[in-house]
Amino acid sequence: MKKHQTTVIDIAKELKLSKSTxxxxxxxxPHVNPQTRQSVLELAQKMDYQRNVFAVSLANNxxxxxxxxxxxxxxxxxxxxxxxxxxVAKEAGYHVLIMQSGxxxxxxxxxxxxxxxxxxxxxLVSLTKETLNFDHLKVFQRKGIPIVFFNRVCDDMEVPxxxxxxxxxxxxxxxxxxxxxxxxxxxxxGPHSLLISRKRLNGYLDALRKYDIPIVxxxxxxxxxxxxxxxxxxxxxxSLPQPPDGLFCINDPTAIKAIQVIKSKGFAIPQDIxxxxxxxxxxxxxxxxxxxxxxxxxREIGKTAARLLLDQIENGSDKxxxxxxxxxxxxxxxxxxxxxxxxxx
Amino acid sequence: MKKHQTTVIDIAKELKLSKSTxxxxxxxxPHVNPQTRQSVLELAQKMDYQRNVFAVSLANNxxxxxxxxxxxxxxxxxxxxxxxxxxVAKEAGYHVLIMQSGxxxxxxxxxxxxxxxxxxxxxLVSLTKETLNFDHLKVFQRKGIPIVFFNRVCDDMEVPxxxxxxxxxxxxxxxxxxxxxxxxxxxxxGPHSLLISRKRLNGYLDALRKYDIPIVxxxxxxxxxxxxxxxxxxxxxxSLPQPPDGLFCINDPTAIKAIQVIKSKGFAIPQDIxxxxxxxxxxxxxxxxxxxxxxxxxREIGKTAARLLLDQIENGSDKxxxxxxxxxxxxxxxxxxxxxxxxxx
DNA sequence: CCAAAAATTGCAACCGTTCCCAACCTCTGT
DNA sequence: ACAGAGGTTGGGAACGGTTGCAATTTTTGG
Numbered sequence: 116m117k118k119h120q121t122t123v124i125d126i127a128k129e130l131k132l133s134k135s136t137x138x139x140x141x142x143x144x145p146h147v148n149p150q151t152r153q154s155v156l157e158l159a160q161k162m163d164y165q166r167n168v169f170a171v172s173l174a175n176n177x178x179x180x181x182x183x184x185x186x187x188x189x190x191x192x193x194x195x196x197x198x199x200x201x202x203v204a205k206e207a208g209y210h211v212l213i214m215q216s217g218x219x220x221x222x223x224x225x226x227x228x229x230x231x232x233x234x235x236x237x238x239l240v241s242l243t244k245e246t247l248n249f250d251h252l253k254v255f256q257r258k259g260i261p262i263v264f265f266n267r268v269c270d271d272m273e274v275p276x277x278x279x280x281x282x283x284x285x286x287x288x289x290x291x292x293x294x295x296x297x298x299x300x301x302x303x304x305g306p307h308s309l310l311i312s313r314k315r316l317n318g319y320l321d322a323l324r325k326y327d328i329p330i331v332x333x334x335x336x337x338x339x340x341x342x343x344x345x346x347x348x349x350x351x352x353x354s355l356p357q358p359p360d361g362l363f364c365i366n367d368p369t370a371i372k373a374i375q376v377i378k379s380k381g382f383a384i385p386q387d388i389x390x391x392x393x394x395x396x397x398x399x400x401x402x403x404x405x406x407x408x409x410x411x412x413x414r415e416i417g418k419t420a421a422r423l424l425l426d427q428i429e430n431g432s433d434k435x436x437x438x439x440x441x442x443x444x445x446x447x448x449x450x451x452x453x454x455x456x457x458x459x460x
Numbered sequence: 461m462k463k464h465q466t467t468v469i470d471i472a473k474e475l476k477l478s479k480s481t482x483x484x485x486x487x488x489x490p491h492v493n494p495q496t497r498q499s500v501l502e503l504a505q506k507m508d509y510q511r512n513v514f515a516v517s518l519a520n521n522x523x524x525x526x527x528x529x530x531x532x533x534x535x536x537x538x539x540x541x542x543x544x545x546x547x548v549a550k551e552a553g554y555h556v557l558i559m560q561s562g563x564x565x566x567x568x569x570x571x572x573x574x575x576x577x578x579x580x581x582x583x584l585v586s587l588t589k590e591t592l593n594f595d596h597l598k599v600f601q602r603k604g605i606p607i608v609f610f611n612r613v614c615d616d617m618e619v620p621x622x623x624x625x626x627x628x629x630x631x632x633x634x635x636x637x638x639x640x641x642x643x644x645x646x647x648x649x650g651p652h653s654l655l656i657s658r659k660r661l662n663g664y665l666d667a668l669r670k671y672d673i674p675i676v677x678x679x680x681x682x683x684x685x686x687x688x689x690x691x692x693x694x695x696x697x698x699s700l701p702q703p704p705d706g707l708f709c710i711n712d713p714t715a716i717k718a719i720q721v722i723k724s725k726g727f728a729i730p731q732d733i734x735x736x737x738x739x740x741x742x743x744x745x746x747x748x749x750x751x752x753x754x755x756x757x758x759r760e761i762g763k764t765a766a767r768l769l770l771d772q773i774e775n776g777s778d779k780x781x782x783x784x785x786x787x788x789x790x791x792x793x794x795x796x797x798x799x800x801x802x803x804x805x
Numbered sequence: 806c807c808a809a810a811a812a813t814t815g816c817a818a819c820c821g822t823t824c825c826c827a828a829c830c831t832c833t834g835t
Numbered sequence: 836a837c838a839g840a841g842g843t844t845g846g847g848a849a850c851g852g853t854t855g856c857a858a859t860t861t862t863t864g865g
Contacts, residue, residue, distance in 0.1 A: 118602075118603050118604040120579070120603060120851095122850095122851055122852085123851070123852065124851075124852095132814075132815090133814065133815045133816075134815095134851085134852075134853095135814070135815060135816075135817095135852095135853080135854080136813080136814055136815075137852095138851095138852060138853060138854090139813095139814090139853090139854090141852095142852095142853080144853095144854090146812070146813065146814085147812095147813070147814085148812080148813060148814085151813080151814085163599055163602065163603070165573060165576040165577045166577050166851090166852080167518070167577065167579060167850090167851050167852070168514075168577045168578050168579070169513075169514040169515075169517045169518045169523070169578075169579060169850085169851080169852095170514075170518055170820090170850070170851035170852040170853090171851080171852060171853080172514040172820090172852095173512070173514045173515055173518055173819095173820045173821065173822095173850090173851080173852075173853095174819075174820055174851080174852050174853045174854085175820085175852090175853070176462075176820065177462070178514070187543075188536075188539035188540065188542065188543055190536075191533075191535075191536065191539075194533035194536075194538075194539045195533065197533065198532075198533055198560070201560060210557075210574065210578075211558075212555075212557065213556075213558050215543070215546060228510060229555065231510040232510045232511050232512065232513045233513050233514075233555075234465070234512060234513070234514060236462070254508055257463075257508065258462070258463050258465060258508070259462045259463040260462060371746060375746075397743070398742070398743040398746050401716060401720075401743050401746055401747040401748075402746040402747065402748070403746075403747070403748030465821095467820095467821055467822090468821070468822070469821075477844075477845085478844065478845045478846075479821085479822080479823095479845090480822095480823085480824080480844070480845060480846075480847095481843080481844055481845075483821095483822060483823065483824090484823090484824090484843095484844090486822095487822090487823080489823095489824095491842070491843065491844085492842095492843070492844085493842080493843060493844085496843080496844090511821090511822080512820085512821050512822075514820085514821080514822095515820075515821035515822045515823085515850090516821080516822055516823080517822095517850090518820090518821080518822075518823095518849095518850045518851065518852095519821080519822045519823045519824085519849080519850055520822085520823070520824095520850085521850065
């Protein structure tokens with residue numbers, strides 16, 4: 116059974132002091148005798164004293180905690196963003212409460228409530244693909260708790276957002292496919308509910324337009340990001356009378372899955388179909404052929420978002436700026452025909 | 461600035477009730493007039509009322525939170541374990557506080573303190589590779605807070621542990637290499653500080669012994685799990701007068717990195733060197749050649765650990781049992797010579 | 806040596822909930 | 836009409852820590 120935890124009162128009794136003095140000694144308050152402080156600290160150490168954060172939070176009405184809501188830990192993207200968040204948060208003395216929504220709107224709403232109940236000082240959010248209503252997040256605004264969106268942002272709320280230039284990344288990815296001579300470029304897009312899907316789709320479309328490549332509806336497939344579907348849609352694309360000769364996928368997991376399907380159907384990559392992904396997931400350099408992709412500064416996204424949030428929390432600044440980080444097109448074998456290859460070091 | 465959060469008192473005033481009654485209505489306590497409860501619930505809803513978990517925890521002296529300490533989110537192993545943990549915890553109404561130690565002992569100690577301060581009801585721990593002293597964890601025991609170790613466990617504490625049969629997995633992996641005719645089997649082992657490294661090493665050694673394969677010291681390299689080192693050690697192994705013809709790696713990231721090095725040096729896999737990993741990381745099926753590996757039921761590890769912990773928390777049962785989950789050897793191309801290949805579906 | 810300033814320390818209220826106990830109200834049944 | 840039962844409600848002490856203010860002690864200087 117859980118035993119009694121030592122409290123300031125235990126220490127106070129032992130030292131025949133009042134809990135106020137002990138508290139002050141412990142928190143480094145100036146008005147306390149150095150000797151007293153010394154003995155308090157020693158005893159605290161000896162008694163395994165740990166400040167009860169609940170009591171502290173209750174007393175100061177702040178938790179020194181920031182909440183993070185992400186869709187899911189299924190690929191390395193979110194875990195790495197969190198790495199960045201924790202790095203910044205830790206340095207500033209904040210804890211991080213991580214919630215996964217599992218791509219479910221209901222779960223996201225529930226998670227928002229949990230964070231609220233935990234009195235978080237701020238929230239970082241990346242939306243699920245199902246989220247169309249934002250009331251559960253507006254509650255934070257109403258209560259004066261800062262929010263920052265990252266990656267999967269929404270246009271309906273005026274708060275800071277951290278994204279990469281999805282439009283531009285998609286544009287350049289598609290342009291790259293065009294420049295290596297592809298004419299029938301398919302796009303496995305994400306659900307329309309996600310702004311990120313729409314932006315990448317637009318980048319793709321505009322690249323086609325710029326180079327006067329006809330836009331073919333049947334080559335654009337929007338799906339729900341569950342990988343099982345990729346096999347279905349990819350098979351369908353390949354069985355078209357005129358299959359695509361290029362493919363731009365909304366993200367790397369999709370592209371990787373697509374590559375597996377393409378290979379299994381006997382098509383050659385990149386000769387028959389050149390493939391480009393988005394994110395530079397660590398697996399993208401491992402597959403065969405290695406995947407050309409639009410790299411995002413993943414960890415940096417986390418750090419930037421965390422910094423923006425802390426800035427709002429501590430300085431109250433809240434210009435709803437959008438911080439757009441740059442992407443980089445990384446060309447690998449999935450779009451390089453043999454002769455152009457130089458040996459990977 | 462953070463605004464006032466509505467409290468039971470606000471609701472009580474509005475309804476001209478006492479906070480006790482409101483509290484009871486909100487928590488579903490039976491001694492409350494259904495009508496009263498109804499109106500309380502309605503008003504609470506309207507006022508965005510959220511129970512303050514800090515106050516609740518303080519009052520009941522329990523947080524309904526379990527803490528998790530893991531080394532790092534660098535590969536999918538820990539994120540997936542956490543997926544399992546959250547699943548079980550959520551169902552039981554517990555929150556999960558996730559701490560990353562970044563493989564640093566100091567950070568692990570700090571994390572333990574944070575969890576203590578958060579009054580967690582229990583802790584799940586996977587040690588860093590640096591951890592040799594366990595005082596920071598024994599504190600939990602002293603305070604009667606249950607601990608369960610998983611994956612990276614320690615022998616020094618009598619608490620429940622969830623592991624896979626590392627010895628057996630390593631044994632079978634090595635045996636597999638022997639059975640396909642390899643005689644000079646190298647092992648990239650983890651640091652000796654980790655029990656898991658020692659167990660896998662022993663499995664490897666015993667397999668060699670069983671089949672009367674001489675144990676060659678120079679083929680066994682224990683390293684600190686930072687991937688940059690793999691290139692160094694692997695190059696060294698390959699430059700030996702008699703390079704190895706088989707390689708068993710402590711985990712998949714190591715094996716994947718090793719494969720890249722081996723290929724870049726012009727050796728053929730599996731003809732020149734057959735490679736086996738451990739974990740069945742999702743990338744292991746994507747690389748070329750795909751990696752033979754010892755699969756662990758990753759998510760199940762998280763669920764099992766969480767269940768064991770909750771059982772201790774709620775029923776106080778605390779037999780220090782060791783739950784050993786089974787591994788499965790998954791044979792892929794990194795150990796299959798061409799003629800034996802059947803087409804991957 | 807004593808008053809006043811400065812350094813310490815203690816008191817008590819407060820943060821938001823829970824929960825025990827007592828008080829109250831409203832029915833019963835006689 | 837009234838005692839007791841039972842359902843409801845209010846009061847107030849915790850929970851552990853922070854903090855403004857008052858009280859106490861020590862120091863300092865005239």
